[in-house]
Amino acid sequence: MTSFTPALRLQDIVKTFPGVRALDGVSLTVLPGEVHALMGENGAGKSTLMRVLGGVLQPNSGRILIGEEPTIMASPLDAKSKGVVFIHQELSLAEELSVAENVYLGELPRKSFGRVDWDRLHEKTAAILDKLKVGFTPQTRVGDLSLANQQMVEIARALTVDAKAVIFDEPTASLTDAEKVVLFDVIADLKARGVGVIYISHRMEEIFHMTDRISILRDGQYRGTLHTAETSEEELTQLMIGRKLDLSRKINHAEVGAVALEVRGLSCGRLYSDVSFEVRRGEVLGFYGLVGAGRTEVAETLFGLRDPDAGQILLDGEEVRIGSPVEAIARGISLVPEDRKGQGLVLGMNCRDNMTLPQVDDLKAGPFVAEGAEIAIFDQYRDKLDIRTPGWRQKVGNLSGGNQQKIVIAKWLSMHPNVLIVDEPTRGIDVGSKSEIHNLIRDLAANGFAVIVISSEMPEVLHVSDRIVAMHHGKVIRTFTSEEVTEESLVQAISGIVAETAA
Incomplete structure (x- = not known):
């Protein structure tokens, strides 16, 4: 860590949704040149806090400070312009566009009369891809890449600006071991340049390998910050879930x-x-x-x-x-797929309908689906898997990644395969x-x-x-x-x- 003046601070952040207090006065301080882990169970508020910081959501109350300067993150582009870059757990790429267009989406270099400067775009993107040691070109269509390589495109976005803070949300979920080494080198380089890195992961070996400090959230509340070298997996687990x-x-x-x-x-x-x-x-x-x-x-x-x-x-x-x-x-035979977002769920549908989708025909009472039977299945597996949602009407796309995965598993378990x-x-x-x-x-x-x-x-x-x-x-x-x-x-x-x- 290179300085004790914070790269950014979140103070007493509150965020509520209908029926849910997702963040209850959460504070977080990240120093320049440190890798700061943010940990907690699915639904603890990690992603919501980072979406507030990244300009995706607006808090009900609380303050964000970049250095010592209070600021408002009006949008993801606004946050990026202020030096805060968010690399999402779930990919947010335009598959029909090229790698270069995705990396500089919304910020394409221009020539006269607003024309895209393709040569400059490809040159700038190639320099970033070079650092990441990937095997594809700026002109490659993103939809033709593997999940792991699409994740590397997300990471490339973080290297396009002079960042003050970079948020990595489960960055290694789709990466091979070789690609993880490259990612860790990128993070080490950001740290050496004095960038504050927020690292969200459930993988304990990565947390203990990569981070300097760890902050814990549980049930939308801040539970403390620990120095990585002075804690253990058992202590972190108990702070996160309240049990061994x-x-x-x-x-x-x-x-x-x-x-x-x-x-x-x-x-x-x-x-x-x-x-x-x-x-x-x-x-x-x-x-x-x-x-x-x-x-x-x-x-x-x-x-x-x-x-x-x-x-x-x-x-x-x-x-x-x-x-x-x-x-x-x-x-x-039932299959819970590797890619829950692309293959396992209909993100615009509610939790109940996702869970009962394969057995709709078996739940019909005459020409109509028996809603009571569907709700009974939802209630049973919500309790059994501890799926955190206000109710069955919640859209699956609004759930955390872990709770989405539980919905997919419940869908097949309810079929008794x-x-x-x-x-x-x-x-x-x-x-x-x-x-x-x-x-x-x-x-x-x-x-x-x-x-x-x-x-x-x-x-x-x-x-x-x-x-x-x-x-x-x-x-x-x-x-x-x-x-x-x-x-x-x-x-x-x-x-x-x-x-x-x-x-």
Whole structure:
């Protein structure tokens, strides 16, 4: 940290929505040249506070100071002009435009008569992309990029101005390990230049690696600020959720039943080949591997989103062909997708309708949907998953990322599937909610369901799985039992160091 004069301060910020006091007198001070973590459960008020700072929302009361100067953030462009840049958790890109147009959206360099100076635009964008070490050009259409590369475009926006403060909201959620290293270098460079960085993440290893201080929110209230070097994961967790968590590995003591789903020699172009495994009723089968290993593509095939070139899929011992998600759902296969915003939700619809969407036909009383039955389902899973919303009428697009993810999971749990596939179940979700979802997954298996969990987080896949399938470059390298797997053996398998036949 380079100075004790604050880069920015938020003083006694209050923000209310109908029926909800989202922020209750919250204060936060960020110093130049520090990385300041903001932590709390989903719904604690983190994103709301940052949207106030970033000019997206206006507070009901309280003050914002840049340096020692009180200011009003009238809009995101106004905030950016004052040196405050917000990199959102959920991507806010125009997919039909180029990378360069997105990076300088609203600030395109101009020539005479208002014409866009394309050469200068591409030159300035190329210099920024160079710093980020990405493999695409300023002219690339954003919609053609992967989620991880779209996140890098969001980050590029922060480097277009002389920033006083940069807000990173779950910046690594879609990044590979190599891209994370580049991001951390960018943050270190911002810190060295005296920029105040606000870092929002649920990943404890990142918090302890990157940050200088940590401020905690709970239920819209400020709970304190700690020096990172002087605290622990246990202390942070208790401040965030008010209770201790059991983070030990779970061993399945329930009786495992018959094989619910079996896959034999499944192949799909260059995505994966000769994939075989089985999952039984009463167990959780984990899939672990590096980005591009083929895990998600296998799940999409089982859900009817991809056509395999070869192989067999068997449900309860009977070979089936799954040509569409409708057929998959009819056969009792459900998929919680990796991208909740793009694939799992209708953001303009309310919570109840999102949760009951796949079973509307089953909830009809004559020609009409039985509203009481829909509300009963919503009430049951809102309580079970602790979904924080004023009521079922709330639009899903207005919920925090973690609560949106809970809606997606509830949608499929309410269908009581025979096989539940969960791809990155806790992406962007706080530690308290993670524990609840892990317990739900374990409870589902204990009640006789077959569950497949795909995760990029080793602690998660070790915590919830009875067996773990390790994939590398589209192939199953080995299947571990929970008793025999170690972190070292799992890393070796997904790196292709140990190329053993699948157990």
